[in-house]
Amino acid sequence: MKQLNFLIAALLLLISCKKSTEEPAPTPTTPAVPVMYFPPVSGTTWETTDPASLKWNTTELNNLYTYLVSKNTKAFIILKDGKLVAERYFGTFTADSIWYWASAGKTMTGMLVGIAQQEGLLNINNKTSQYLGNGWTSMPQAKEDLITVRNQLTMTTGLENNVPDDDCTLPSCLQYKADAGTRWFYHNAPYTLLDKVVENASGQTYNAYFQNKIRNRIGMNGLWIKNGYNNIYYSNTRSMARFGLLMLNKGKWDGTAILADTNYFNAQVNTSQNLNLSYGYLTWLNGKATHMLPATSHVFNGSFAPNAPADMYAALGKNDQKIYVVPSQRLVVIRMGESAGNVQLAVSSFDNELWGKLKAVIRY
Structure with a gap:
């Protein structure tokens, strides 16, 4: 019996020693997130990534190019992690x-x-007349004083859009429709007057202030040019991609804060009012329960581009000028050209149609 107990004890000791020398099971690790790339501020250098290395469908990518030609496209760019x-x-x-x-x-x-x-030059919660002076509209002063800079950013000024020219920024064209904040409508004139708000607050021309604060700091080219009442930006396609990359990185460029106010940036790319859930500060938002479109006050169910990722936000222009930003996929997509179909302001059916094609290309 003593011999048996001895053998059992020796066996247990041997098993214990063996277990103690075994390698521990490896801890599962998540893939490292690639470092975001930023092209140099000067020059034409811009690193590229082979779509095949991302396991994208290159056949469908070639089909996409053919489709883009058929849709009057002049230029098209996709960035992943900042690279072309x-x-x-x-x-x-x-x-x-x-x-x-x-x-x-x-x-x-x-x-x-x-x-x-x-920079302390203005406060978006202040009334617009603080920067443009009383009488910038033809509204009664009490109604005019309800309009803030934030209302201009969110398309909720309440100004009448049913006028002969809704681009007109003259006081005679800016008439009362509803109290500010109670109505959403895509109205160019009060947006355009933000240029004057910035000029009067900064003491600089709009082009000069923009160049000093954004354009030159991220290596864009281009210029704001007056066209009638409107003030329109012109640039090459890569400059549009640079701004998209700035938006993807929440207002920061290669470690430098261009817009340091994270609260403001977050407000810009999230629902800004409860009238049009798909609109932030002059930025379109996908993935919302409802959306409104330019030139109508109707509320539509669902997001404006169901084929696109729900977290996408976008800068959208007439005749299908597009900057799409997808944070979850670290993507920026740029399209410049003539209208892809019907002439529409900002949002169009092309948004959803294009993303239907992109889904076949991009693996996410």
Whole structure:
């Protein structure tokens, strides 16, 4: 019996020693997130990524290019982690060609207003007349005083849009429709007057302030040019991609805060009022329960681009000028060109149609 007990004890000791020398099971690890790439501020260097290395469908990518040609596209770019995965120019359009942003430039204005606020030059909760003076509209003063800079950013000024020219910024064109904050309507005139708000608050021309605070700091080219009452940005396609990359990185460029106010940036890319859930500060938001469209006061169910990722936000302009930003996939997609179909302001059926094609290309 003593011998048996001894053998059992020795066996247990041997098993214990063996267990103690075994290697522990490896801890599961998540793949490292690639470092975000930023092209140099000067020069034409921009690193690329082969779409095949991302396991994207290159056959469908070629089909996408054919589709883009059929939709009057002049230029198209996809960035992943800041690097160029796709860059194509069609017809006589080249990387150096200049094109208009139309209302996609509104989102840049939205960011510039945030920069002016962080510098203490203005407060978006102040009434607009503090920066434009009394009588900038033809409304009774009490009604005019209800309009704030924030209302201009969110398309909730309450100004009458059913006028002969809703781009007109003269006081005679700016008439009372509803109290500010009670009605959403895509109205160019009060947006355009944000230029004057920034100029009067900063003491600089709009172009000068924009160049100093955004354009030159991230290596864009381009210029704001007056066209009638409107102020429209013109640049090459890569400049549009640079701004999209800035938006993807929440107002920061390669470690430098262009817009340091994170609260403002978050407000810009999230629902800004309860009337149109798909609108932030001059920025369109996908994935919301409802959306409204320019030129109508109707509320539509669902998001404006169901084929696109729900977290996408976008700068959208007339004739399908597009900057799509997808934080979850670290993507920026740019499209410049003539109208892809029906001439529409900002949001169009092309948004959802294009993302239907992109879904077949991009693996996410």
